[in-house]
Amino acid sequence: MSVSETVAAAAAPAGPSPGDPSILTTEQLSVWYGTSLALKEITIAIPRNRITAMIGPSGCGKSTLLRCFNRMNDLVAGARMEGRITFDGDDIAAQGVDAVALRRRIGMVFQKPNPFPKSIYQNVAWGARINGYKGDMDDLVEKSLRRAALWDEVKGKLHRSGLELSGGQQQRLCIARTLAVEPEVILMDEPCSALDPISTARVEDLMDDLKADYTIVIVTHNMQQARRVSDMTACMMLDEASNGNTQRTGIVVEFSPTEILFTKPNDPRTEAYITGRIG
Amino acid sequence: MTPAPLSPSYEPERQSRRILGPIFGLACLVATSTGVVVLSILLGAVVAAVIRGSQGGSVLGTLGHLLTSMQSSTPESAGFRAGVVGSLWLLGLVAAFSIPVGIGAAVFLEEYVSAGRIRRIIQLNIANLAGVPSIVYGILGLALFVRAFGYKNLAFGPTLWAGGLTLGLLILPVIVIATQEALRTVPNSLRQAAMALGASRWQVVRDHVLPSALPGILTGVILALSRAIGETAPLLMVGAAGSILRLPKGPSSRYTALPVEIYNYAKEPDPKYQAVAAGGILLLLALLLTMNATAIVIRNRYARSSRG
Numbered sequence: 001m002s003v004s005e006t007v008a009a010a011a012a013p014a015g016p017s018p019g020d021p022s023i024l025t026t027e028q029l030s031v032w033y034g035t036s037l038a039l040k041e042i043t044i045a046i047p048r049n050r051i052t053a054m055i056g057p058s059g060c061g062k063s064t065l066l067r068c069f070n071r072m073n074d075l076v077a078g079a080r081m082e083g084r085i086t087f088d089g090d091d092i093a094a095q096g097v098d099a100v101a102l103r104r105r106i107g108m109v110f111q112k113p114n115p116f117p118k119s120i121y122q123n124v125a126w127g128a129r130i131n132g133y134k135g136d137m138d139d140l141v142e143k144s145l146r147r148a149a150l151w152d153e154v155k156g157k158l159h160r161s162g163l164e165l166s167g168g169q170q171q172r173l174c175i176a177r178t179l180a181v182e183p184e185v186i187l188m189d190e191p192c193s194a195l196d197p198i199s200t201a202r203v204e205d206l207m208d209d210l211k212a213d214y215t216i217v218i219v220t221h222n223m224q225q226a227r228r229v230s231d232m233t234a235c236m237m238l239d240e241a242s243n244g245n246t247q248r249t250g251i252v253v254e255f256s257p258t259e260i261l262f263t264k265p266n267d268p269r270t271e272a273y274i275t276g277r278i279g
Numbered sequence: 280m281t282p283a284p285l286s287p288s289y290e291p292e293r294q295s296r297r298i299l300g301p302i303f304g305l306a307c308l309v310a311t312s313t314g315v316v317v318l319s320i321l322l323g324a325v326v327a328a329v330i331r332g333s334q335g336g337s338v339l340g341t342l343g344h345l346l347t348s349m350q351s352s353t354p355e356s357a358g359f360r361a362g363v364v365g366s367l368w369l370l371g372l373v374a375a376f377s378i379p380v381g382i383g384a385a386v387f388l389e390e391y392v393s394a395g396r397i398r399r400i401i402q403l404n405i406a407n408l409a410g411v412p413s414i415v416y417g418i419l420g421l422a423l424f425v426r427a428f429g430y431k432n433l434a435f436g437p438t439l440w441a442g443g444l445t446l447g448l449l450i451l452p453v454i455v456i457a458t459q460e461a462l463r464t465v466p467n468s469l470r471q472a473a474m475a476l477g478a479s480r481w482q483v484v485r486d487h488v489l490p491s492a493l494p495g496i497l498t499g500v501i502l503a504l505s506r507a508i509g510e511t512a513p514l515l516m517v518g519a520a521g522s523i524l525r526l527p528k529g530p531s532s533r534y535t536a537l538p539v540e541i542y543n544y545a546k547e548p549d550p551k552y553q554a555v556a557a558g559g560i561l562l563l564l565a566l567l568l569t570m571n572a573t574a575i576v577i578r579n580r581y582a583r584s585s586r587g
Binding site (some may be wrong): 117 | 469
C-alpha cells in the first residue's frame with residue numbers, strides 16, 4: 001500500500017467517537033506466511049463490550065486473525081500483513097505504534113493454560129509489575145483473582161506454584177493474570193478446548209460476567225459454545241479459490257449477530273457448516 | 280500357547296533374532312566398560328605412585344604437603360602451591376569473561392535473531408570454533424593478548440590476563456552452545472504468555488526465559504570451566520611460567536597453573552618427581568570432581584525449585 005493510499009484510508013472512516021460501537025476493526029486485511037496467503041481481505045468490526053465468537057473449520061485462520069489484533073503475529077517468522085486494523089480508531093500497525101504497549105491493552109488467553117512456573121501470586125502480579133503498577137499489589141492480586149472467580153479456591157495458597165492447580169483453575173489464573181494489567185480487549189484462543197465440561201462452564205460464566213467491562217473475542221471449535229456465550233459470530237471458511245493442499249486461505253463468509261447466524265444464516269456455506277455438512 | 284500361523288509372506292527368523300539381541304547388549308556393555316576400566320587403571324596407577332612417593336606417610340598428608348609447598352629443586356619439598364593459586368585465579372578470570380559474554384551471545388542468537396540464514400551462518404561458525412584444537416587458541420592468545428600484534432602498550436605479556444582471556448575464548452563456544460540448548464528447552468508458550476501481557480523482550484528473557492533455562496546453563500558453564508582448568512597446551516603457548524617462586528599478586532602478575540606444573544614435574548628425569556606429578560594429578564582431579572559435583576547439585580536444586 002502506498003503512502004497516499006494509507007493517508008486516504010486513514011481519512012475516510014470516522015475517527016474514534018464516544019458513541020462508536022466498534023472497538024476493533026479490520027479493513028481488507030490479508031496475511032501471508034512467507035508466500036502463502038493465510039487470510040484474505042477480511043473486513044469486520046468487533047463491537048465494544050460484547051463477546052464476538054469466531055467459528056470455522058480447522059486451518060481457516062481463526063487464530064491467525066486473533067493474533068493480528070494484538071500483533072502477536074509479528075513474532076511469527078515470515079508473517080506479513082496488508083490492509084488495516086484499527087483499535088479505538090487508530091491503526092495498530094502504523095509507524096510509532098508500540099506493539100508492547102498495544103499488548104497491554106489487548107490481552108490474550110491461550111488454548112493451553114500456560115501459567116508461569118511461579119507462585120499464584122507472582123503469576124498475577126508479574127504483568128502489573130512490568131507495566132509499572134504502583135498501587136497496592138496485594139489488593140490488585142486479590143481483585144484480579146476475584147474477578148476471575150478463582151479467589152475462593154486459591155486464597156489460602158497464594159504462594160504455591162500456579163502449576164499445582166487443575167487445568168480449569170490454571171486457565172482462570174491466566175485470565176486473572178490478563179485482567180491484572182487492565183486490558184480493554186481480551187482475546188481468547190480456544191480457551192476451553194483443553195478443559196473438562198465443568199471447567200468450561202465456569203469459564204463461560206466468567207466470560208459473560210466480564211462482558212460489562214471488557215470486549216471479548218473468542219475463537220472456538222465448539223459451535224454450541226459460540227452460540228451460548230457470544231453476541232456476534234464470524235463464520236470463517238477456507239477460500240474455495242485457494243487450493244486446499246498447497247495453500248489454505250481463510251475468509252470470513254458471514255459476520256452476523258449470533259442469534260441470526262445460527263437460525264437464519266445468510267450464506268449457504270455458514271448453513272452447511274453449522275448443520276455439520278462441512279468442516 | 281502356540282502363536283497363530285503367519286501367512287507365508289512372513290519369515291520371522293526367531294532363532295537368529297533371539298541370538299542377535301543379547302549379542303548386541305553384550306557389545307554395548309563392553310563399550311561401556313572400556314572407559315570405566317581404563318579410567319580405574321589410570322587412577323589406580325596414579326594413587327599407587329603417590330603412595331610409593333609418600334614413603335610411609337599417609338596419602339592425604341602427602342597431598343596436603345603438595346598443596347602448601349612451592350616449586351623446589353628437591354622432590355621431597357616440591358609442591359603445587361603456585362599452580363593451585365594460579366589455576367584458581369585463571370578460573371575466576373575465565374568465569375568473569377566467558378560467562379557473561381557466552382550467555383549474552385546465546386540469548387541474542389536464540390531470543391533476538393529470527394531463524395534464517397544469518398543465524399545459521401553464525402551457528403555453524405560457533406560449532407566449528409568449539410572443535411578448534413586448544414593449541415590454536417594458544418597461538419591466538421599469544422598473538423592477540425601476550426603480544427597484541429606487536430603493539431607493546433596494549434600487550435598483556437605472559438600474565439594472568441592473557442592466560443585467562445585465552446582460556447575464556449577457548450570455552451566461549453562451548454558455553455554459547457550449552458546455553459542455546461538450555462534456552463531451546465524453554466517452552467514457547469511461556470514467552471507468548473509473557474509477551475501477551477505487554478512485556479518487552481528483555482523483560483521476558485530476564486524474568487522467565489533465563490530462570491527457566493538456568494539449571495541447563497549452569498551445568499554447561501561449569502563443565503566448560505572444568506575444561507578450561509584442565510587445559511595445558513594453550514597455557515604453555517601464552518607463557519605460563521615453567522618455574523616461578525612467587526604467588527601471583529593480581530591479574531597482571533606472571534603465573535603458572537596446576538596442569539603446567541604437573542607437566543613440568545613429569546618431565547624431570549628423577550623418578551621421585553613422578554610421585555610429585557602423580558600427586559598433582561590427584562589434586563587436579565579433586566578440583567575437577569568438586570566442580571562437576573557442584574554442577575550437579577546446582578542443577579538438581581534449580582530443577583526442583585522451578586517445578587515447585
